Amino acid sequence: MTNNEDQFNPDNLENLDDVIQFNESDLQDADANDENVEEETMTITVAEYNDLKGKLAQAEDRGLRALAELENYRARTNRLQQEERKYASIDLARAILPALDNLALALTIKDPENNGQAVMTGVKMVYDDFLAILERNGIKKIDALHQPFDPNFHESISTMPSADYPPNTVIYEVKAGFTLHERVVRAAQVVISVAPTDATATQE
Numbered sequence: 001m002t003n004n005e006d007q008f009n010p011d012n013l014e015n016l017d018d019v020i021q022f023n024e025s026d027l028q029d030a031d032a033n034d035e036n037v038e039e040e041t042m043t044i045t046v047a048e049y050n051d052l053k054g055k056l057a058q059a060e061d062r063g064l065r066a067l068a069e070l071e072n073y074r075a076r077t078n079r080l081q082q083e084e085r086k087y088a089s090i091d092l093a094r095a096i097l098p099a100l101d102n103l104a105l106a107l108t109i110k111d112p113e114n115n116g117q118a119v120m121t122g123v124k125m126v127y128d129d130f131l132a133i134l135e136r137n138g139i140k141k142i143d144a145l146h147q148p149f150d151p152n153f154h155e156s157i158s159t160m161p162s163a164d165y166p167p168n169t170v171i172y173e174v175k176a177g178f179t180l181h182e183r184v185v186r187a188a189q190v191v192i193s194v195a196p197t198d199a200t201a202t203q204e
Contacts, residue, residue: 142177144188155187162193
């Protein structure tokens with residue numbers, strides 16, 4: 001009787017609903033677990049397994065390729081943006097150069113009586129300031145005068161016989177050339193030397 005009393009006690013009848021509810025909940029959880037097991041467990045053939053394994057490997061490979069392409073795209077975009085920022089002043093440089101040409105032309109005016117020395121000094125100061133401003137922005141004057149002719153930086157507009165300089169030497173600079181970092185904004189327009197005998201043969 002002791003066992004029966006332990007199993008059923010009238011004093012605990014008020015908690016009987018709780019007991020029943022608890023047991024029903026347990027049954028529901030058990031059913032749910034059984035359903036999950038049925039959904040997760042399936043039988044496939046070796047051929048199907050190998051096929052799925054191959055498709056998974058292909059998907060992983062495509063994913064890795066997509067990531068690599070994305071990284072390449074980002075790197076390429078960053079390079080293009082950096083280059084655009086680097087050469088953003090090229091239009092400004094081309095707009096300023098005609099004014100610089102006028103200043104350079106004014107510096108070539110001869111003044112035998114020294115009457116315009118103050119003006120010349122002022123123009124020279126402006127010219128030097130102009131060059132300094134350009135250089136601070138990455139724009140540098142090409143060193144052309146008395147240098148060997150270089151088609152990458154010089155544009156020959158004429159030749160002149162000369163016994164003082166080797167052939168293909170820049171002996172006169174008509175217009176200065178400039179670079180923006182490593183890129184040529186404008187090639188220097190120059191006159192280059194030729195040997196006197198070559199010049200004579202050409203004239204004949």
